[in-house]
Amino acid sequence: xxxxxILNEFKRTHLEHIEDIVLxxxxxxxxxxxxxxxxxxxxxxxxxxESVKVSVKWDGAPAIVCGINPDNGRWFVGTKSVFNKVxxxxxxxxxxIARNHGTDDLGQKLLKCLVHLKKLNISGVVQxxxxxxxxxxxxxxxxxxxxxxxxxxxxxxxVEQGTELAQQIEQAEVGIIFxxxxxxxxxxxxxxxxxxxxxxxxKTPDVFFxxxxxxxxxxxxxxxxxxxxxxxxxxxxxxxxxxxIPRNLxxxxxxxxxxxxxxxxYINNQVRQGNLPGRASDFIKGFQQFYVSRxxxxxxxxxxxxxxxxxxxxxxxMPQFLNRLQRPLQAMLNFYKQTQSMKAFMIKKMxxxxxxxxxxxxxxxxxxxxxxxxxAVDKQGGAVKLVDRLGFxxxxxxxxxxxxx
Numbered sequence: 001x002x003x004x005x006i007l008n009e010f011k012r013t014h015l016e017h018i019e020d021i022v023l024x025x026x027x028x029x030x031x032x033x034x035x036x037x038x039x040x041x042x043x044x045x046x047x048x049x050e051s052v053k054v055s056v057k058w059d060g061a062p063a064i065v066c067g068i069n070p071d072n073g074r075w076f077v078g079t080k081s082v083f084n085k086v087x088x089x090x091x092x093x094x095x096x097i098a099r100n101h102g103t104d105d106l107g108q109k110l111l112k113c114l115v116h117l118k119k120l121n122i123s124g125v126v127q128x129x130x131x132x133x134x135x136x137x138x139x140x141x142x143x144x145x146x147x148x149x150x151x152x153x154x155x156x157x158x159v160e161q162g163t164e165l166a167q168q169i170e171q172a173e174v175g176i177i178f179x180x181x182x183x184x185x186x187x188x189x190x191x192x193x194x195x196x197x198x199x200x201x202x203k204t205p206d207v208f209f210x211x212x213x214x215x216x217x218x219x220x221x222x223x224x225x226x227x228x229x230x231x232x233x234x235x236x237x238x239x240x241x242x243x244x245i246p247r248n249l250x251x252x253x254x255x256x257x258x259x260x261x262x263x264x265x266y267i268n269n270q271v272r273q274g275n276l277p278g279r280a281s282d283f284i285k286g287f288q289q290f291y292v293s294r295x296x297x298x299x300x301x302x303x304x305x306x307x308x309x310x311x312x313x314x315x316x317x318m319p320q321f322l323n324r325l326q327r328p329l330q331a332m333l334n335f336y337k338q339t340q341s342m343k344a345f346m347i348k349k350m351x352x353x354x355x356x357x358x359x360x361x362x363x364x365x366x367x368x369x370x371x372x373x374x375x376a377v378d379k380q381g382g383a384v385k386l387v388d389r390l391g392f393x394x395x396x397x398x399x400x401x402x403x404x405x
Contacts, residue, residue: 015375018384019339020267022332023260026250030242033339036376036384037235040346044223054214054350055194057372057385058177059155060129062106066117067125069187077114079106080127082187090187109133116174120201120209125190128178128209131157137170150175155372157356165356172208179212194377214350214374223349234342241338244331252328256321258291258314266290271389276340280333284322291318343386350374 018036021029039052066077074092076082081089081100089100094111101107112133132150139161140149147158148166159166169175178196196211223231246252253259266287270276277283295315302308322329373387 015383015385017389018343018376018386019336020264021384022245022249022335022339023253023263026253027242027245027247028250030245030335032378032382032384033335034235034238034242036378037231037238037342037346039378040376041223041228041231041235044346044349045228052376052378055179055212055375055377056177056214056354057374057387058129058131058179058212059153059372060131060177061153062109062130063127064110064113064117064130064176065125065127065182066113067122067182070125070185071187075118077110077117079110083190085188088188112174113176116204116206117176119204119206122201125182125187126178126196127180127182127192128176128196131175131177131208132169132172133175134173159356168205169208171205173206175208177210177212194383215353227349231342231345234338234345238335238338238342241331241335245335246328246331249328249332252325255325256317258318259321262291262294263287265294274390276390277333277337280330283333284326284329288319288322291315344388347373347386347388 016024018033021032023029025032036052040054043052043054062079064077065080065082066075068074069076069090076090076092077097078089078091078100091097091100091110091114094114097107097110097114101110109130113130129152131152136150136152138149140147140158142149142158142160146161148161148169149156149158150169151157159169178198179194181193181196182190183193184190195213198209198211201209267277269290270286292315295311299308299311302311373385375383375385377383
């Protein structure tokens with residue numbers, strides 16, 4: 001099985017966007033990108049020898065951790081706060097939920113999970129993202145067809161009424177997608193593993209559940225011969241762009257400890273504005289202005305001369321650093337943009353296999369949107385996410401998760 005922690009990534013693990021790993025890991029990251037794409041191509045050609053597995057990122061909320069606590073053999077539910085070091089919030093009873101999470105929306109959802117997920121007879125500890133409880137289900141007219149809809153976070157999901165899938169959802173008290181299994185002898189020390197073996201779970205009409213493994217039941221997302229040839233050609237172009245990147249790029253980028261974190265911050269800032277890297281020289285210039293602005297904001301709140309001098313020195317060093325690495329940075333951004341283009345092609349193809357429609361709430365009502373995205377995992381356990389950053393990521397960066405304070 002393959003999977004990821006959809007909203008918050010794995011416990012103690014962070015998943016990078018596939019295009020970002022050339023920034024975080026340099027030349028080796030670029031090689032990894034190419035290997036991911038080659039593996040994804042094999043997967044979408046429909047062969048059985050998959051070198052990369054794919055899971056679907058569902059925009060569910062909140063994250064639910066549940067199962068049998070190995071410390072005492074008792075059934076529990078909770079959020080990721082069950083792993084808190086100081087005060088873990090583990091819920092065995094209704095009173096526990098009220099004390100730890102209150103009696104409002106989050107508390108009510110956890111209470112329903114406590115009652116109904118127990119019917120699955122989960123033997124270990126797993127994590128999933130809650131799609132709905134019965135009160136969340138609505139009937140709406142979408143494209144002239146009555147549909148069952150639910151909006152766990154920022155995306156509205158819809159299934160045409162009257163279908164077998166809609167009937168399963170309508171019967172359920174709770175809907176959840178499991179994506180992570182925790183292993184270890186003590187709950188506090190458990191580590192996350194990608195995937196959830198839901199085949200062993202007891203089926204009940206009260207719970208609509210699945211794991212997040214990508215399933216192309218209809219075969220509609222398989223690459224055609226022409227699409228395969230196109231993608232192979234794009235991969236060859238990516239390999240050529242990699243040759244322009246110095247093999248010690250990672251060491252070069254670490255020459256300024258602020259560069260990578262602030263550059264990623266700048267990319268997210270641009271995503272919020274609806275922009276992605278264009279011409280390399282313009283993007284680097286924009287980053288320099290962004291960095292100076294952030295340093296000036298920090299300086300404005302400082303009184304200590306030592307801290308003030310440090311920020312002023314950083315502002316002097318960054319332009320020198322960028323000028324010194326001008327050619328490697330341009331090569332990296334050329335590779336970055338090509339990766340984004342190939343990712344978009346791959347996402348568009350994989351979206352064709354999704355059985356549940358996804359929509360965005362706008363002032364004019366529901367509008368069709370892309371699903372949150374996908375996660376690719378290689379044979380070594382490395383994982384990256386494939387997300388439409390101008391679609392889902394932009395919304396997610398702009399909207400606070402309703403279950404986060």
